[in-house]
Amino acid sequence: MSHQRRAVALISGGLDSMLAAKVVKEQGVQVEGINFFTGFCVEGHTHAIRRKGRERPKRNSALWSAEQVGIKLHIIDIVEEYKPILLNPQHGYGQHLNPCLDCKIFMISKALEWMEANRFDFIITGEVIGQRPMSQRKNVLPVVARQSGAEDRLLRPLCARNLPPTLPEREGWVNREQLLAFSGRSRKPQMALAQHYGFSDYAQPAGGCCFLTDRRYAEKLTDLWASRGERDYQMDDIMLLKVGRHLRPRPHFKLIIAREEGEGNFLAGYRRSYPHLTTTSHPGPLALIDGSLQQGDAELAARILARYSQGREAERVTVELVDHQREKRQLEVVPMTANEIAPEWQI
Numbered sequence: 001m002s003h004q005r006r007a008v009a010l011i012s013g014g015l016d017s018m019l020a021a022k023v024v025k026e027q028g029v030q031v032e033g034i035n036f037f038t039g040f041c042v043e044g045h046t047h048a049i050r051r052k053g054r055e056r057p058k059r060n061s062a063l064w065s066a067e068q069v070g071i072k073l074h075i076i077d078i079v080e081e082y083k084p085i086l087l088n089p090q091h092g093y094g095q096h097l098n099p100c101l102d103c104k105i106f107m108i109s110k111a112l113e114w115m116e117a118n119r120f121d122f123i124i125t126g127e128v129i130g131q132r133p134m135s136q137r138k139n140v141l142p143v144v145a146r147q148s149g150a151e152d153r154l155l156r157p158l159c160a161r162n163l164p165p166t167l168p169e170r171e172g173w174v175n176r177e178q179l180l181a182f183s184g185r186s187r188k189p190q191m192a193l194a195q196h197y198g199f200s201d202y203a204q205p206a207g208g209c210c211f212l213t214d215r216r217y218a219e220k221l222t223d224l225w226a227s228r229g230e231r232d233y234q235m236d237d238i239m240l241l242k243v244g245r246h247l248r249p250r251p252h253f254k255l256i257i258a259r260e261e262g263e264g265n266f267l268a269g270y271r272r273s274y275p276h277l278t279t280t281s282h283p284g285p286l287a288l289i290d291g292s293l294q295q296g297d298a299e300l301a302a303r304i305l306a307r308y309s310q311g312r313e314a315e316r317v318t319v320e321l322v323d324h325q326r327e328k329r330q331l332e333v334v335p336m337t338a339n340e341i342a343p344e345w346q347i
Contacts, residue, residue, distance in 0.1 A: 005173040006030040007155070008115050009124035010107060011073060012209050013041075013061030015190050015202045016126030016158060021069045022197055023157040024124050027174050031124065033073040034114055035062040036107050038082045039238045040211045049243060049266045061203050068199055078110060079235060086212070087231050096218035098210060100132060101140060108148035115153075122153040122168045128190075129159045129183040138162075158182045158190070211242060220246055223347045227251065227291065236270070240288070243267065245308070246347040249300055253291030254347065257308055271322070277305045280330070281318035284309025293323075299333055306335035 009021035011033035025031040066073035085106050089099030104127075111123050129138050141163065145154045152166040160169065160179035169176040182189045194202060203209075211217040220241045225231045227248070240256060243263050248254035255277075258264035264286045270276075275289040287305045298321055306317035312335045321329045 004028065004030050005122070005168070006032070006120040007122050007124050007168070008111055008118075008120045009033050009071070010111055010126070011035050011062045011065055012126070013065055013203055014126070014209055015187070015194060015199075016128060016131075018065040018069055018126070018199065018202065019190055019193055019197070020124050020126040020157045021066075021071060022199075023179065024155070024174060025069060025071065027178060029174060031069070031071050032120070033062070033066045033069075033071050034111055035073060035075045036078045036082075036110060037075060038210075039079045039235055041209060049262050065202070068202075074114070076110070076114070081110075082106070083233075094213065096213055096215055097221060098212040098218075100213075101144070103210075104144050105148045108144060108150050108154060112148060112150050112153075121173065122155055122166070123150055124155050124157060126158060127156045129162050131183075131185055155179075211238075217241060220347050223248065223254075227254070236273070240267075240270070240290075244288075247304060247341070247345045248347055249304065249342070249345050250291075250294070250297060253289055253293055253297060253301070255301055255304060256288040256290060257305065258285040258287070272326075275321065275323045277301060277322075278320050279306060279309040279311060279317055280320050281316075282306075282309045282311030282314060284311065284317075298329070299331060302331045302333045303336045304341065306333055307338070307341065309335070311335060 007024055007029050009017065009024070009031050011017045011021065012035070021031050021033060062075070063073055085099055085102050086097070089102040091099070091101040094100050108123060108125065115123055127136050127141065129136060129141065141156070145151055148154070155166050155168050155174065156163065158180050159182050160166070161176065161181035162183055165176060168174045224233065224237060224241065243266055244256040244258050246254055246256055256267065258267050267286050267288055270288055275293070277287040277289065278284065284305065285308055289301060293301065302319035302321065305319055306312065309317060311317040314335065316332050317335050319331045319333055321331060
């Protein structure tokens with residue numbers, strides 16, 4: 001008897017990767033999932049922090065997807081290894097700061113390392129021809145397979161019948177006729193297949209899973225690099241870019257202002273690392289100061305924060321400033337009006 005073949009599936013938390021793993025598992029292949037953590041994942045991060053949409057379950061979508069399929073999931077931290085991919089992508093960026101093609105090649109190459117170290121036979125992804133304009137064009141798919149080193153040990157079950165047979169198909173590890181021929185940007189075939197398998201409550205099919213595809217986030221990251229004079233980042237940087245209202249009234253500092261209770265609780269965890277402002281005469285949000293305050297900046301920052309407090313219509317608002325040395329100052333300020341908040345301050 002031939003031994004059971006084993007495949008590792010890249011699980012993003014989206015519908016496509018979940019379906020791809022299920023299609024292959026249904027053929028009797030032992031499937032395990034792998035999820036790479038870059039720090040830029042959308043699903044779950046801000047949802048866990050903010051109260052908006054709290055009727056939806058708070059969960060790690062990759063873990064949830066693996067549970068639905070009935071497979072083990074390995075989560076691997078690649079935050080530091082991912083930096084060169086983002087900072088200097090060989091194939092360039094997409095519409096914003098998303099290095100989609102380089103990212104896909106890198107993640108499959110990491111999956112290949114894991115596959116070989118753990119004696120698995122092939123790799124599964126949820127790619128569909130024509131679905132993503134940068135990384136899933138038909139002429140690009142062979143580039144991904146070749147440059148990642150996976151070659152024909154990379155199986156794309158959702159569109160496999162539109163592509164040349166891979167090693168798992170030629171060797172009979174999977175039945176090509178039971179694979180699919182999806183193509184294009186429509187998600188209706190995937191949604192129909194999800195219904196067939198009884199999957200529901202999955203992540204929005206048309207949604208991206210990476211903050212780097214988001215225009216506003218990309219602008220914040222670009223602003224961060226410009227303000228520091230270098231293209232680099234730490235984990236705290238990329239987490240804070242996901243949260244709060246970001247205003248840069250001066251080139252040398254910006255304010256990160258909580259927009260709701262959940263964000264305030266999250267930002268409170270950074271009070272020992274950043275100077276911060278709170279209103280004491282009226283209820284209001286917490287604001288972190290990223291950068292250094294020069295002469296007159298403390299009052300400017302306090303007036304901006306007062307604008308977002310419940311004292312915005314008051315004649316004066318008391319604001320407490322805690323600096324890097326944990327020393328406290330009280331400032332009595334006139335709240336800024338909405339017209340005084342310059343549009344170019346908003347990042």
